[in-house]
Amino acid sequence: MLPWILFLLMLLLGCACNSYYYAPNTVHTPHLMERHNAVASAGGLRGPEFSGFEVHGSYALSRRLALMVNHMELRGGNPAQERWGKGRLMEGALGMYFPTGDATSNTLFFGWGAGSAFNQFPKESKATLQFHRYFGQYGISVEHNALRFGTGARLNYLQYRKGWIDYRLGEPDISKIELIEERSPLIFPELSVSLSMGSRPVWVSLFATLMEYNAAEELGLATHTFGLSLTFQMDHFWRAERASKIK
Amino acid sequence: MKKILRLGLPFFAVLLLLAACKQADFEYYYYEPEDYALLSQYLNLPAKPDNYLTKLPKHLEARGLFARAVDQDKAILGRVLFYDKNLSKDGKINCASCHRQEIAFSDDKPVSRGVFDRVGTRNSIALGSVLNFAAYYGTDLFGPSGIPFFWDNRAGTASEQNLATMANPVEMDMKHDDIVNAVRSQPYYAPLFRMAYGDETVTAQRVSEAIANFVNALGSFRSKFDREAERVIGTDTWNSREYMDFSGFTAAENRGKRIYLDNCASCHSPVQGRPMKMYANNGLDATTTDQGVGGITKKNSEMGMFKVPLLRNIALTAPYMHDGRFATLEEVIDHYSTGIQAHPNLSTELRVGNQPRRFNFSPQQKSDLIAFLHTLTDEELLADKRFSDPFK
Structure with missing residues (x-):
């Protein structure tokens, strides 16, 4: 019981006791079934000691091709405290989608993104790391009545590029950052599952994303995030608009 | 559109591959350059x-x-x-x-x-x-x-x-x-x-x-003793065979360790962690002019008592005792062997009844004990x- 109370207290107080240099965004599995299908979602995200938001958009360019963009912003701790941090990731991907049957959509994307992790420590010492991430992901989304279930696996090639690190931030973070520099690029998989409830055009979705990298703790990489978002089937709106114009 | 994709995608892929080969290049700073x-x-x-x-x-x-x-x-x-x-x-x-x-x-x-x-x-x-x-x-x-x-x-x-x-x-x-x-x-x-x-x-x-x-x-904490103790971690310090006989020690060092554990560790710590006694009188003199702890606390029961030190690097830190009276480890061991004086506050570990204890170490035991004490030297420090x- 006590660990849970401490965990909840930590969440409420926004304690940033550890610093993170990467956090996984959701592996989105857009439910694309036909050309011009478009999905947009926005929602909150929470990790071990940080929270933030992410937005996602995907669009079926043709009968097979699709585009996806994601953006994530995270923040942990409080700037009024001595330790706090923020992170950002923006990425785009090009891929394909394959409907199977009436209710299942398979997606395969390859993409690239850029992000940064900023952490501030006591004495105003700071560390900023910039990274690029290349990825390939496969996802499947199944719709059944008012429910949608999605799961996606992503293989990441995380390449740290530039960093500006004040040595005064001390240990253990200096060692973590030096290890990141030494081991970059990092290759690791991530897995997301999502459960959505609603009906076209609006869904409420819950996400859980896990990353698997054996030295994640040693390098200060967050291993999981949870999200809650609103997902909109955007094509529904403009199809409805077009239909009303035709009438 | 298809033509653009056919030509553009491979070109874009090559650019990405080139970019993906770049090594991380972090810039660390501490002092300002002029500082x-x-x-x-x-x-x-x-x-x-x-x-x-x-x-x-x-x-x-x-x-x-x-x-x-x-x-x-x-x-x-x-x-x-x-x-x-x-x-x-x-x-x-x-x-x-x-x-x-x-x-x-x-x-x-x-x-x-x-x-x-x-x-x-x-x-x-x-x-x-x-x-x-x-x-x-x-x-x-x-x-x-x-x-x-x-x-x-x-x-x-x-x-x-x-x-x-x-x-x-x-x-x-x-x-x-x-x-x-x-x-x-x-x-x-x-x-x-x-x-x-x-x-x-x-x-x-x-x-x-x-x-x-x-x-x-x-x-x-990087002595030969520490390296060996690290290998048998979790075993009973006093009774386990692994602890009593470190495989990386010589026979003399292991014999010396046993002598140390039997006769010295009850004050100086078996693992060189914290001493078992914070201060004591070790019978250097029957009467003392430097009263040590008692000189500060003014308690009769603490007169002539001094800090019990740990023995890490003891082979390097001659001369010994609070007044540096012993020039060598041999002299220190001779003191405990036959030279303990009957001070009123003499530590109980060094008494037999009211008389000072005589450890009477043999020459072999003295030499083994010194061999063990040398394993406490930390060259890295x-x-x-x-x-x-x-x-x-």
């Missing part, structure tokens, strides 16, 4: 600051011993202060004068000499005799059970200890104002104080705190650059 240029005129400090974080071996952590975190920036400043002769009245003495790194931060003189060659009254305690200052010393952390400083245990913390040493007329003879003025007059301290404290204000408290952070990072003299 580092100034410091480099006087000091050999690395551009990348030293790491003073201590991680004790598991065999010590398993016994509940942990190193306290030190402030890295203050420890760097403390290192310079520790070696700065400007902090003494005659400009010829620094902390390292009586705590020399090459002999485990001890002094090879029976009693130390301070400013103007003034003679002290006691032998310098080897800073390298303990596993780690911050895991060992300090009533601020451990409360009344904490191990205080000096042979007579009169200072509770490293800060109190170093301020008292600097003020002592037979050591550095510097009053608080003298310390502040001496530090202010040296140009290299401004950037170091800024790094440690955020501004250049010099106070005696800051000076002592910085030195305390430096010495709190000191410690000895002696050459650890983080603790060396930074002055050019």
